[in-house]
Amino acid sequence: MFDNELELTRLAKADELRQMGISPYPHFLKREMNISEFKSKFGYIKELPEGERKAQEEVVISGRIKLKRVAGKSTFANIEDENDNVQIYYSLASIGEECYMKFKKNLEVGDIVLVKGYAFITQTGEFSLHASEVVLATKAISPLPEKFHGLTDIETRYRQRYLDMIMDRDVRGDFLKRSIIISTIRRFFEERGFLEVETPMMHPIAGGANAKPFVTHHNALGVDRYLKIAPELYLKRLIVGGMEAVFEMNRCFRNEGMDLTHNPEFTSIEFYWAWHDYFEVMDLTEELFATLLDKLNLGKIIEFDGQNIDFSKPFKRIKYLDALVEIGGLDREIISDKEKILAKLKEDKFEANDKLDLGHLQAELFDNYVESKLINPTFITDFPISISPLSRRSDENPEIAERFELFIAGRELANAFNELNDPIDQYERFKAQIQSKDAGNDEAHEMDEDYCRALGYGMAPTVGWGLGVDRLVMLLLNKKSIRDVILFPAMKPKN
CATH class of the missing domain: 2.40.50.140 (Nucleic acid-binding proteins)
Known part of the structure; x- marks a missing residue:
């Protein structure tokens, strides 16, 4: 050295x-x-x-x-x-x-x-x-490094962030803006009566989202533990306990691939709000973005990756199945027929797993034909229930979840739904997730009997919401790679 x-x-x-x-x-x-x-x-x-x-x-x-x-x-x-x-x-x-x-x-x-x-x-x-x-x-x-060429090697920039920051004052400025974004979000929710809480980083059961967990071992207890995929199930336990508006902004961990929008360790925020619904949360989300744009002195139209994105309110709202037709260009007779979906996916050279149920196949259609076209902020609402294992069923159609996701610049940024508070329904859906895992979905939820027991004590009507902070910062700072907004991103070892 x-x-x-x-x-x-x-x-x-x-x-x-x-x-x-x-x-x-x-x-x-x-x-x-x-x-x-x-x-x-x-x-x-x-x-x-x-x-x-x-x-x-x-x-x-x-x-x-x-x-x-x-x-x-x-x-x-x-x-x-x-x-x-x-x-x-x-x-x-x-x-x-x-x-x-x-x-x-x-x-x-x-x-x-x-x-x-x-x-x-x-x-x-x-x-x-x-x-x-x-x-x-x-x-x-x-x-x-020599001044006029600076630090040009991308790998070195991420591995030696301290050197990147020395050589480029704008990099320091980006992370200052990230801090401003996070503090603005925190203040936004606190001013509306939300309480910030902390939940465990190591879980006995991997749950709260469909994802592969990191596994560690607790020597004193002699058991495996899973690094937090999402704080959802713990936060909803707090709603059961009598808190009515809680949020957590913290690290989550998913043992998955890395690309321009994924890092195995990332920052997210989730809130749970009793006596409110997902329509109100769409309004709240629009309000949050207006607050952030104002704080950063950005206009209603910002540039991201060569595209102008219009944040004028209200954001577009469209139901999931309607989006497959109106945005994805698919025939309506295809989207509700499992065999026709499989045929369409194969015809267009997309992977098609015939073991998936209708809802998961509709999700394949959405991922391949719709998502990349959602440039301006768009709320996609009313998801298939089978891909929404923690969401409340619609009273009008039990195959639909009272849920939305916010898409901007062709990427999902936020997810929210009216929470399932029926303990029997939740228990049955966890059982269905186990069957999904047996069918090859290794990201499906595990059974969490304690969470079902908590629901058995009664959870008030509640809506939950989650947002990826790193992707939000990418959007607001016009950065193509998530590594540009994480101080020390995960890197493959040199040797």
Whole structure:
């Protein structure tokens, strides 16, 4: 480690500084303001008459050296902190010959410095800090990539996110916006009376969504545990317990493939709301998006992946089976006939598992003929009951679930439904899921008898809603890959 020629040279310089009595890694250093505050406070000097454009007050700022130009007895450098950058100037005369000669050789791009001085305008008209004192705060051993090409290797950007952030201030800005999005969501629900809660990350039964779990082992109990696929079944237990509006924003884990929209560890938010229904939640979802667009200073029409997406309210609403016909272009006589669906899928070279029931085959039609066409925000409502094992049945049609999913830019972003609170119906549906698993659906729900027992004590009429936070951030920041919005995405080992 730290064994290439450039790193060995920097290690030698760090030792040389130590021999001079300068610690490469001092502490208890204090800056007085960040660079943005420095620029704001002393920006007035730009308006002063030429020859007088400098401040009288000295202040202390800090930053990482991103560029350095030595011109004999003087040096210009550009330093950058979290949000901004500024040029600094120091010379043999301004910081003293001894200090200047030490740093002329041993202060390099990548090092972090503390600088004391006053604001001034250079002869070329650039706002800068004229240094009277320079202190090395941290010596960088690994050199930064060459400035004009930056960090171009995508794999390195994701594996070494810290380097990605050093080289590209916009990357730091993206993750600042992600934080703003998350805090806005949290505040949105808290202001509407929702209580944020925490549920277990390790579950005795993998449930709450159709997905493959990660399995771990609890040594003290001597049993396997499953990392959280979704918090749903625990949150609904809280509704049974008397809480009427709860949400959780946390990590979930699914042991599945990785692509532009999937990471095995991801962030989601789910809420459960007693005495409300899925029609009201569609309205609430529209309101949430309006709040987020306003907070990020985005208009009602935003660009994502080369497409303009219109968030004007109300969002389009269309029933699942109608979407297969009106958007997917399928004949209505096909969509309710299992054999005709299988024939259509095979004809168009899509996989067709004849062991699947009608609802799951309709889902195959939706995935292949409809989903990619849903660009503007669209609520798809009233799903087949067999692909909605936790949803309440429609009173009008028991084969339909009172459920919606929100699609934007050809991707599912949110899922919601009126919750099934009939314990007998829920128990029977869990049994049907076991049969589905036996038929080859290895993502089907497990039997959760304790959850059925909880429903037996009575759960008020409730609606539940879930949203993928990472995909939401991708959409709002116009990022094609989920890796661009997760600080440290999962990566295949190098070796």
